[in-house]
Amino acid sequence: MMLKGISPLISPELLKVLALMGHGDEIILADAHFPAHSMGPLVIRMDGVGVEPLLNAIAPLFELDSYAPPLVMMAAVAGDELDPNVERRYLAALAEARAGLQVERIDRFAFYKRASKAFVIVVTGEYAKYGNILLKKGVTSAS
Numbered sequence: 001m002m003l004k005g006i007s008p009l010i011s012p013e014l015l016k017v018l019a020l021m022g023h024g025d026e027i028i029l030a031d032a033h034f035p036a037h038s039m040g041p042l043v044i045r046m047d048g049v050g051v052e053p054l055l056n057a058i059a060p061l062f063e064l065d066s067y068a069p070p071l072v073m074m075a076a077v078a079g080d081e082l083d084p085n086v087e088r089r090y091l092a093a094l095a096e097a098r099a100g101l102q103v104e105r106i107d108r109f110a111f112y113k114r115a116s117k118a119f120v121i122v123v124t125g126e127y128a129k130y131g132n133i134l135l136k137k138g139v140t141s142a143s
Contacts, residue, residue, distance in 0.1 A: 003015075005060075006057075006061070007056070007057035009046075009049055009053060009054055009057040010057050010058070010061070011044070011046070013044055014044055014046070014122065015061075017042065017044065017119070017120050018058070018061055018062060020119075021119050021120075021137045022137065023065070023137060023138060023139050024065065024068070024136060024137065025118075025119040025136075025137045026114065026117070026118045026119060026134050026135065026136050026137070027118060027119055027120050027121075027122065027134070027135050027137070028114075028115045028118045028120070028121040028122065028132060028133070028134050028135075029051045029054055029055065029122050029124055029126075029132065029133050029134075029135070030115075030121050030122060030123050030124060030126075030131075030132045031051070031124065031126040031127065031128060031129075031130075031131035031132050032047070032123065032124065032125055032126055032127055033127075034115075034121070034123060034132055035112075036115075036121040036123045039112070039115050039116045039118075039121060040116050041115070041116070041117070041118045041119065041120055041121055042119070042120045042121070043120070043121050043122075043123060044120060044121070044122045044123070045122075045123050046122055046123065046124050046125070047123070047124070047125050048125040049124050049125055050124060050125060050126045051090060051124050051126040051128075051131055051132075051133060052089045052090060052092075052093045052126075053093075054122070054124060055090055055093035055094055055133075056093045058135070059093065059094050059096060060096075062135065062137060063137065063138040063139060063140045063141070064094075064098055064101070064135065064136065064137070064138050065136040065137060065138040066138050066139075067138075068136055069102075069104040069136070070101070070135060070136045070138065071090075071091075071094075071101055071102070071103045071104065071133060071134070071135060071136075072103070072104045072105075072106055072111070072114065072133070072134040072136075073087060073090075073103050073104075073105055073106075073111075073130065073132065073133050073134070074105070074106065074107075074108050074111040074130050074132055075105040075106060075107055075108070076130060077108055080129075082129075082130055083128060083129060083130070086128045086129075086130060086131055087103050090103075090133055091103065103133075111132065111134070114134060115132075115134070118134070119137075
């Protein structure tokens with residue numbers, strides 16, 4: 001990587017997309033099973049990289065929305081269970097950037113609908129069940 005302070009996990013394409021996003025735009029960090037290519041938005045492949053390390057890499061570069069829930073994950077389908085460690089890992093990866101974050105959970109099809117309108121979907125190598133997370137970009141301060 002030729003830029004100081006930017007994780008080598010942030011590809012030039014992802015860095016450009018993060019810079020182009022405006023307040024309220026949404027990015028999906030999707031697990032390896034997510035049907036991203038049939039959704040419509042730009043898709044960036046980051047095979048082999050888990051969501052947690054990617055959240056660690058993005059957090060210093062990306063202000064989260066403070067006017068609307070900035071983190072959204074898929075709720076479990078009826079009869080299925082969530083692994084609470086997945087959400088815990090993701091929140092821990094973002095904790096340095098912003099304390100006290102909470103995840104909003106929405107129905108699977110509502111999540112797909114949001115994803116179809118996202119600015120970008122980043123397909124990762126994450127294999128955790130319900131391992132997708134939506135981040136809503138906030139306003140970057142001048143300081």
